[in-house]
Amino acid sequence: MDRVTPDRRLSMTQQLVVDLTQQILAGELPAGSKLPTEQVIIKERGVSRTVVREAMSRLQAEGLVETRHGIGTFVVDTARPGDFQGSKHVKGGAYDALAVIELRLSLEVEAAGIAAQRSTPEQLQAMRETLDTANALEAADDESTRVDFEFHLQIAQCTGNSFFIDAMAHVGNALIAVVQQAGPAVTVEHRALVVREREQIYAALARHDAEAARASMRLHLINMLQRIRGAVELTAQ
Structure with missing residues (x-):
C-alpha cells in the first residue's frame, strides 16, 4: 500500500x-x-x-x-466582479453548478483513491471532526456548503499532491458560489442520504480502500449532479 x-x-x-x-x-x-x-x-x-x-x-x-x-x-472580496461566480440568475447559477460538479467528478474521484492510500491518522482525525460538524448543520444552512467543501479539501490534502490541493483551493470559491446561487443542492429530504454518502467516503478512507473511496466519491458527486439537474428542470418549467 x-x-x-x-x-x-x-x-x-x-x-x-x-x-x-x-x-x-x-x-x-x-x-x-x-x-x-x-x-x-x-x-x-x-x-x-x-x-x-x-x-x-x-x-x-x-x-x-x-x-x-x-x-x-x-x-479579498471573492464576490467582486470578474470572478467566476456564475450567472446572476437562478437558472444560470444552476447550469453553472452542473458544470462545476462535472469538473469535480474528473478531479475528486481519483483524489479520493490516492487519499485512501496516503491518509495519516492525524489527517483522518481532522477529517472526522469536520465531518461531524458538517453532519450537525441544517441542510439549508449556508454554512453547511462551506463545511462540506472543507471536508472535500481535506481529502485533496490527504493526497500529499500539491497539484490536487492547489486545484481544489483555487476553484473553491467558485464551487461554493455556484452551488449557493443555484439554491441548496441538499434539501431536508435528501439530508440523510448525503450524510450517509459522506460517511461511506470517510469509511473507505479510514480503511485505506482506494477502490471503495473512488466508488463512494463518484456516487456522492453523481447524486449531487442529479439533485442540481432536478433543480434546473424545475426552474425551466
Whole structure:
C-alpha cells in the first residue's frame, strides 16, 4: 500500500497555504479582514519568514488575499466582479453548478483513491471532526456548503499532491458560489442520504480502500449532479 512517509508530507509552506485557505473559505477570515502579521504567524506556527512569504505569494496568486504596502495583507472580496461566480440568475447559477460538479467528478474521484492510500491518522482525525460538524448543520444552512467543501479539501490534502490541493483551493470559491446561487443542492429530504454518502467516503478512507473511496466519491458527486439537474428542470418549467 502506498502510504506517505513524513518526508513526503506537505511542506510547511503548503500546509500554511491550505490552513489559511480553509479559514478564508469557511468565513473565519471574511472578506476585508486583515491577516495576522508575518511576525505573529512565525511565532504561532514556528515557521521561517521565507515560509510565510512564500505562502502569502501563493494566496495572492490564487486571488484570495492582497497586500497593501505599509498596511498589511487582507482577504479579498471573492464576490467582486470578474470572478467566476456564475450567472446572476437562478437558472444560470444552476447550469453553472452542473458544470462545476462535472469538473469535480474528473478531479475528486481519483483524489479520493490516492487519499485512501496516503491518509495519516492525524489527517483522518481532522477529517472526522469536520465531518461531524458538517453532519450537525441544517441542510439549508449556508454554512453547511462551506463545511462540506472543507471536508472535500481535506481529502485533496490527504493526497500529499500539491497539484490536487492547489486545484481544489483555487476553484473553491467558485464551487461554493455556484452551488449557493443555484439554491441548496441538499434539501431536508435528501439530508440523510448525503450524510450517509459522506460517511461511506470517510469509511473507505479510514480503511485505506482506494477502490471503495473512488466508488463512494463518484456516487456522492453523481447524486449531487442529479439533485442540481432536478433543480434546473424545475426552474425551466
